[in-house]
Amino acid sequence: MLDIINNADLRTHNTFGISEHAERLVFVENDRQLLQALSLADKHAWPVTLLGGGSNLVLAGPVRGLVLAIRSRGRRVVSRSGREVIIEAEAGENWHALVNWSLDLGLCGLENLSLIPGTAGAAPVQNIGAYGVELEDVFESVEVYDRCTGDIRRLHREHCRFAYRDSLFKQEPGRYIILRLRLRLSSVPDPKLGYGPLANAWQATGLQRADARVVSELVCQIRQSKLPDPSQLANAGSFFKNPLVTAEQAEALQQCWPGLPSYMQPDGRYKLAAGWLIEQAGWKGSRDGDAGVHREQALVLVNYGRARGEDIMGLATRIQTDIRQRFGVSLEMEPIVLGL
Known part of the structure; x- marks a missing residue:
C-alpha cells in the first residue's frame, strides 16, 4: 500500500531550502512501489515528477500531480x-x-x-x-x-x-x-590530476605513490573551501554551466579580458569560467533580499533564509542578462526548475 502525502511541504527535500508544496508526494523504495505509483498516476492522469536528493533543483511554485521521491537503497x-x-x-x-x-x-x-x-x-x-x-x-x-x-x-x-x-x-x-x-x-590507482588546484594539492602532500583515498580527501578539502555547505547556507551548488564558445569568440574575449580562463575542448570550442565572468561583472557577494551570490564563489547562488523560487530565478535572470550584454556570452542554468 502506497502512503501518499497530500499537500506536502518540500522545503526539507531541496537544498535551496525553498518552501513549496507538492500536490501529492510518495516515497518509493523499490521497483514494485515505483510501478504501483506510476499506475496510480496513469489512472488519475496525474503529472509525475521525480525527486532525488533535491540538490540540483529550484522550486519556482507548487508542483502539481504526483512527486515520486526515489529512496531505493543497495x-x-x-x-x-x-x-x-x-x-x-x-x-x-x-x-x-x-x-x-x-x-x-x-x-x-x-x-x-x-x-x-x-x-x-x-x-x-x-x-x-x-x-x-x-x-x-x-x-x-x-x-x-x-x-x-x-x-x-x-x-x-x-x-x-x-x-x-x-x-x-x-x-x-x-x-x-x-x-x-x-x-x-x-583496482589499480590511476589518478586524474590535471585540474590545477588538485595537482597543486597533490604535489604538496609529497606522496610519490598514487592513492585514490588521498585524492578524494583533497577533492573534499577543495570543494569545502570553495562551496558553501547547504546545511549551513542553502544553495544548489554551481548554478550556471561553464559556457562553450567558438575559438574565434574565445580569442576576441581574451584580447579584451586577458585574465579570462579558457580551456580548449575536443571539438575545438573553448570552455569559459562562468564564475570568473560573474565575478568580473561585480555580482560576487551581492544580495537582493534573501537571494544572493555567495561571497566566496560567484558561481553559487544562495538562499539566506526566506527566498522564494521566483527570487532565485529573478536574480539568475538578471545575471544572465548582464553577462550577455557585457561579454556576449549566454549562461545556461544547471538546476532543474519545477513549479513554473
Missing part, C-alpha cells in the same frame, strides 16, 4: 575481471556514500567526484563532473523504466548521449526513470 560488486571491477547502486543511494564505499573496497575512478551532493540515480541525468572527471568516464550502464513502452531496459554508455552536463535523460525528460546504475572502476 550497492554491490557485479563482476571482477583483472583490474576492472563493475559495481551497481540503486538509484536512491547517496552519491558521496557510494564513492566512499568504492574507496573502502580499494577501487579507483570515483575519487574526483567526491562530495558531489545528490543520488546515484541523478548522476547520469546531469553527467556530473568535477576536477577533470565526468561520470561518463566510468559509466557502464543504467537500468531504466521506459514510460513510453512500459518496459524495463538496460542502456549502455553509447545510448545515453552524454555531453557536458547533459544526457539522454535531460533531452527526453519524463520518459526514463533510472532504477539502478553500473560503473566500471579499477
Whole structure:
C-alpha cells in the first residue's frame, strides 16, 4: 500500500531550502512501489515528477500531480575481471556514500567526484563532473523504466548521449526513470590530476605513490573551501554551466579580458569560467533580499533564509542578462526548475 502525502511541504527535500508544496508526494523504495505509483498516476492522469536528493533543483511554485521521491537503497560488486571491477547502486543511494564505499573496497575512478551532493540515480541525468572527471568516464550502464513502452531496459554508455552536463535523460525528460546504475572502476590507482588546484594539492602532500583515498580527501578539502555547505547556507551548488564558445569568440574575449580562463575542448570550442565572468561583472557577494551570490564563489547562488523560487530565478535572470550584454556570452542554468 502506497502512503501518499497530500499537500506536502518540500522545503526539507531541496537544498535551496525553498518552501513549496507538492500536490501529492510518495516515497518509493523499490521497483514494485515505483510501478504501483506510476499506475496510480496513469489512472488519475496525474503529472509525475521525480525527486532525488533535491540538490540540483529550484522550486519556482507548487508542483502539481504526483512527486515520486526515489529512496531505493543497495550497492554491490557485479563482476571482477583483472583490474576492472563493475559495481551497481540503486538509484536512491547517496552519491558521496557510494564513492566512499568504492574507496573502502580499494577501487579507483570515483575519487574526483567526491562530495558531489545528490543520488546515484541523478548522476547520469546531469553527467556530473568535477576536477577533470565526468561520470561518463566510468559509466557502464543504467537500468531504466521506459514510460513510453512500459518496459524495463538496460542502456549502455553509447545510448545515453552524454555531453557536458547533459544526457539522454535531460533531452527526453519524463520518459526514463533510472532504477539502478553500473560503473566500471579499477583496482589499480590511476589518478586524474590535471585540474590545477588538485595537482597543486597533490604535489604538496609529497606522496610519490598514487592513492585514490588521498585524492578524494583533497577533492573534499577543495570543494569545502570553495562551496558553501547547504546545511549551513542553502544553495544548489554551481548554478550556471561553464559556457562553450567558438575559438574565434574565445580569442576576441581574451584580447579584451586577458585574465579570462579558457580551456580548449575536443571539438575545438573553448570552455569559459562562468564564475570568473560573474565575478568580473561585480555580482560576487551581492544580495537582493534573501537571494544572493555567495561571497566566496560567484558561481553559487544562495538562499539566506526566506527566498522564494521566483527570487532565485529573478536574480539568475538578471545575471544572465548582464553577462550577455557585457561579454556576449549566454549562461545556461544547471538546476532543474519545477513549479513554473
